[in-house]
Amino acid sequence: MDDSERGFTLHAEAVVESLFSDEQGIPAMGCQYFDPCDHGADTFTIAIPKVTFGRGCLHEAGARANGLGMTRVAVFTDPFLRDSAYVATVLDSLKQAGLDAAVFDEITIEADDASVARGADFIATGDFDGVVSVGGGSVIDTAKAAMVYGLYPTGDFLDYFAPPLGAGKTIPGRLLTHLACPTTSGTGSECTSLSVLRINNLSTKFVLGNPLLLPQEALIDPICCATLPAMVVASTGFDLLCHALECYTARAYTRWDKVDDPRKRPLIQGANPWSDLAARKALEIVGEYMDRGVNNADDHQARDQLMWGASLAGMAFGNTGTHLGHALSYGVTHLMHDVTTEGYTVKSPFVPHGISVVVSAPAIFRYTAEAAPERHFEAAGYLQADLQGAGSADSGEALAKRIIELMQKTGVPNGLNGVGFGPTDVPALAASTARQVRAIANSPRKTNLVDIENIYASAMSY
Numbered sequence: 001m002d003d004s005e006r007g008f009t010l011h012a013e014a015v016v017e018s019l020f021s022d023e024q025g026i027p028a029m030g031c032q033y034f035d036p037c038d039h040g041a042d043t044f045t046i047a048i049p050k051v052t053f054g055r056g057c058l059h060e061a062g063a064r065a066n067g068l069g070m071t072r073v074a075v076f077t078d079p080f081l082r083d084s085a086y087v088a089t090v091l092d093s094l095k096q097a098g099l100d101a102a103v104f105d106e107i108t109i110e111a112d113d114a115s116v117a118r119g120a121d122f123i124a125t126g127d128f129d130g131v132v133s134v135g136g137g138s139v140i141d142t143a144k145a146a147m148v149y150g151l152y153p154t155g156d157f158l159d160y161f162a163p164p165l166g167a168g169k170t171i172p173g174r175l176l177t178h179l180a181c182p183t184t185s186g187t188g189s190e191c192t193s194l195s196v197l198r199i200n201n202l203s204t205k206f207v208l209g210n211p212l213l214l215p216q217e218a219l220i221d222p223i224c225c226a227t228l229p230a231m232v233v234a235s236t237g238f239d240l241l242c243h244a245l246e247c248y249t250a251r252a253y254t255r256w257d258k259v260d261d262p263r264k265r266p267l268i269q270g271a272n273p274w275s276d277l278a279a280r281k282a283l284e285i286v287g288e289y290m291d292r293g294v295n296n297a298d299d300h301q302a303r304d305q306l307m308w309g310a311s312l313a314g315m316a317f318g319n320t321g322t323h324l325g326h327a328l329s330y331g332v333t334h335l336m337h338d339v340t341t342e343g344y345t346v347k348s349p350f351v352p353h354g355i356s357v358v359v360s361a362p363a364i365f366r367y368t369a370e371a372a373p374e375r376h377f378e379a380a381g382y383l384q385a386d387l388q389g390a391g392s393a394d395s396g397e398a399l400a401k402r403i404i405e406l407m408q409k410t411g412v413p414n415g416l417n418g419v420g421f422g423p424t425d426v427p428a429l430a431a432s433t434a435r436q437v438r439a440i441a442n443s444p445r446k447t448n449l450v451d452i453e454n455i456y457a458s459a460m461s462y
């Protein structure tokens with residue numbers, strides 16, 4: 001870690017302190033999770049797109065784009081999907097609906113600022129009035145951000161990102177109408193106002209969040225998951241699991257400050273009654289179908305359910321925010337070593353997003369459970385953990401054991417050791433993670449740099 005990085009870390013930690021007062025941290029014993037809190041929010045906002053779900057619904061792309069008023073469409077996809085049946089179906093459907101379409105596929109498997117810059121040029125010069133994205137989270141996230149930078153160019157890529165990383169500038173106007181068609185069962189990006197992007201010169205990921213980024217419609221066809229390699233289903237499944245689990249255990253929205261201007265209500269607003277509904281169902285789906293969906297590509301019921309669970313979890317975390325699972329994953333992707341993951345057509349170093357999240361998850365939920373034991377206990381139950389004889393005081397351990405069991409059944413790397421990290425990497429991992437200020441503050445338990453180091457140290461293997 002160099003001096004500039006250390007400086008950034010300390011600044012970020014100070015911001016976390018300011019976001020997380022003692023009074024608003026751990027709910028008082030005996031209180032319901034959403035009980036009012038002095039100066040705390042008393043209102044939450046839910047934003048989701050119009051959703052169409054079902055086997056074969058990709059054939060509706062043309063009719064839906066037409067219904068959204070599109071005439072000339074930018075189709076975003078990636079080089080691996082460019083010649084796939086899914087993209088062919090969408091292009092054919094658009095053509096049959098009388099729409100003009102042009103394809104952009106210069107997107108890397110982990111969306112980055114370079115992909116966005118290329119996509120922004122495509123948007124700026126193509127005279128489009130709509131976007132259809134066909135792919136995983138990287139494709140959908142790139143499409144969202146390409147519209148921002150293509151329509152509203154700015155001198156510094158970070159201008160539209162929130163402080164302390166970015167300048168927090170307002171996006172000046174609306175984006176193009178967006179129909180998002182996911183082809184993996186994990187990110188839920190089709191249902192969120194977020195774009196997660198790797199900033200190459202900082203070697204790490206940050207989240208661009210703005211209500212303008214929410215697609216108007218999502219077309220979710222679980223047939224797209226039928227041919228995914230097992231490890232891709234596992235990685236995206238653990239992404240879905242952690243989205244739902246982090247939503248369900250996030251700091252309550254009533255323990256974030258009330259905002260004076262409703263337009264400034266943050267996307268990361270904390271757990272709320274809506275996100276509870278969607279996260280709970282997503283957890284039940286993971287508990288029932290994760291093992292089956294990963295280990296048997298012919299189990300259409302399981303893979304279809306995981307696709308639905310991923311979208312539900314997207315609807316949840318897009319209106320809640322994630323917390324330590326995702327915050328710590330960005331340290332892993334920042335510093336990932338020379339690792340290749342089975343099932344992915346990509347050069348090393350590469351740790352798939354869902355794997356980067358889940359390797360620390362058991363240690364994280366052991367740590368956060370004391371701040372919201374009932375919630376952790378309920379979540380363990382939704383995931384079908386063995387709770388016989390256990391009480392809420394055991395919730396962190398029960399939840400961790402169930403996650404580890406799912407990791408073992410699906411053959412993902414065993415903790416940080418499994419993706420090339422060791423104890424000497426802990427300070428650098430924690431320093432990188434400390435930049436994820438708002439996500440850290442969305443943890444139910446007040447968390448500082450030493451806590452993050454301790455979590456990483458206990459996440460080496462299980």
Ligand SMILES: [Fe+2]
Pocket residue numbers: 187239243326353357
């Ligand atoms: Fe994620």
